[in-house]
Amino acid sequence: MSIEFGKKLVRTETTIPGLVVFDLPVHGDSRGWFKENWQREKMIAAGLPDLGPVQNNISFNDDVGTTRGIHAEPWDKFVSLATGRIFGAWVDLREGPTFGAVFTTELDPSKAIFVPRGVGNAYQTLEPETAYVYLVNDHWSPDAEYAFLNLADETAAIDWPIPLDKAELSDKDRAHPRLADVTPIPPRRTLILGANGQLGRALRAEYGDAPHVEYATRASLDLTSSDLGTARRWRDYGTIINAAAYTAVDAAETPEGRADAWAVNAAAPAALARIATEHGITIVHVSSDYVFDGASALPYLETDALSPLSVYGQTKAAGDLAIATAPRHYVIRTSWVIGDGANFVRTMASLAERGITPKVVDDQTGRLTFTDDIARGIRHLLDSGAAFGTYNLTGSGPARTWADIARDVYRLTGHDPASITPVSTAEYFASATAPVAPRPRNSVLDLSKIEAAGFIPQDGATGLAHYLRSHD
The missing domain is CATH 2.60.120.10 (Jelly Rolls)
Known part of the structure; x- marks a missing residue:
């Protein structure tokens, strides 16, 4: 030889x-x-x-x-x-x-x-x-x-x-x-967690009935179970999209809510990160603007230091850090999410229809983000093989306050935008009897990184008009 x-x-x-x-x-x-x-x-x-x-x-x-x-x-x-x-x-x-x-x-x-x-x-x-x-x-x-x-x-x-x-x-x-x-070997499966939530339903619409996409709800896969590591033959999965989350921001300030928020938003992502690392899985995890305190005058970058104000924000920040330990990960930070279900836009449209003149907060600033846009952005990152890491993904366009958006809803539904009375966050929650979580005043996230990766989020105003037409 x-x-x-x-x-x-x-x-x-x-x-x-x-x-x-x-x-x-x-x-x-x-x-x-x-x-x-x-x-x-x-x-x-x-x-x-x-x-x-x-x-x-x-x-x-x-x-x-x-x-x-x-x-x-x-x-x-x-x-x-x-x-x-x-x-x-x-x-x-x-x-x-x-x-x-x-x-x-x-x-x-x-x-x-x-x-x-x-x-x-x-x-x-x-x-x-x-x-x-x-x-x-x-x-x-x-x-x-x-x-x-x-x-x-x-x-x-x-x-x-x-x-x-x-x-x-x-x-x-x-x-x-x-x-x-010969029966061809199929690709490794994609597992979408939180499939019944607002984002989960948008991901269902994006991926449809693709034969190798699997949808899991809380009933079909308990993310807080100690047996999660053996709940699936994980080597058969190539991607996990974690759209599951505890999102009751104020309830998370209570003892029971705090435990649930930490279990779902922090401990479960840590377990998923271990599974992803062990089996070479790409994991996508959806995070929140609440990982920041909102004190900055500038849009937040993916690299800015985490500084959550609330229990909810703390649990989301912990989840981000856990997911980042997986070699093949995408953390998607978003804000002010609107999808198929109860949300701020639908509430304002209902109030307008009933002739109610609400008080709406005007000292929190951000951009609306529609779940179908998040779903498309996630799929773009996966399909394009974008560099792993954290990406901000929100609607684009000018920053707005909640009061601005409420006026837009009233105007687009044919009602008087002057019906909205702007108030401060402190005034809005002054009479609250239950715990109230502190909110970031600035929720604007910088979109440069995801745009450089080839995905251009839709303008928030355009998305709002389309959403109201399609949910009329």
Whole structure:
């Protein structure tokens, strides 16, 4: 066996998306040779996802012509050789436009290949005593989704160096189906939490009945359960969108509400972050302007220091920090959310219709954000592969007070905007008998980062007019 020594790590793309060949540095002398078969830091720097191996397998093959495959599993593999040489063949068996694509190459100990989830893997030994080594990032399970393809499939038309009728095959590999009869491996699932809330309903409308999107309500998945880590086969999920939250801002100031807010807004995200980290899941978490105290005269940046005033704000800030520990995360900070359900705009429209002249706060400033816009923004970040991190996502346009928005609602519904009486927050809550949470005076969030990522939030005034027309 001839090995080329002293090469640099070189990455080579293939005709199958995500299937990547590596030339590995091999260092040899009179005693033999040494290589770093898997070096996490270098492989990530070379553009691979963090494999997170959980198992190291070796398939030793005595004779030339031993042929195995074609097997596709719902996990990633990093394949290399310790001894010998193979002809390798890979067929894309994932659901999608590249289903059936084929790539072949030879491997020896100086080469390796990253095989993404759902790509069928096969090889034929070209030298005796070939040791085929592969790392995987999940444990075998009888409940997982597998796909198998016949080595002699006419559509794949793999040009095996040793004809299959002269090769060593197992009876099981000889009996695998042809490509036309293979059920493609689906993508990893997307789980949307809080699916019955205002944002959850908007996410349902955005994703619809896509076959690999799953919706969970509090009844179907208890985020505060100690068994959350085993509640799903989490390796089957690629994305979790956490739209679940405790949003009773004033009730969170009570002993019972405080406990519930911390459980749902802080402890549950911490548990989800651990699950996402362990299983390589991308997690999207929806946060709030209440993580800031509102004392700034400028729109808040994603990097500004957290300074919550209320229990609710404190729990949301804690949730943000927990989610940020997951390598693949998006924290979406929003404000003044309006969707399908009870909300400020609907309340004002109802008061206008009944001829009521309300007092409305005029010393809190922000922008309305419509749930359909949040849903579109989340999908944009995921589909575009935007850099992980925190993003502000609110309506765009001029900042308004609650009193300004109330006047807009009255005007757009054909009523007199002068019916609104502006009052301060202190005046509005002066007669309250239950605990009242402090509110940030400035809830305006800077949108530069999400706009640079290619998503332009809709203007708040445009969104309000559309919302009132569609909810008439």
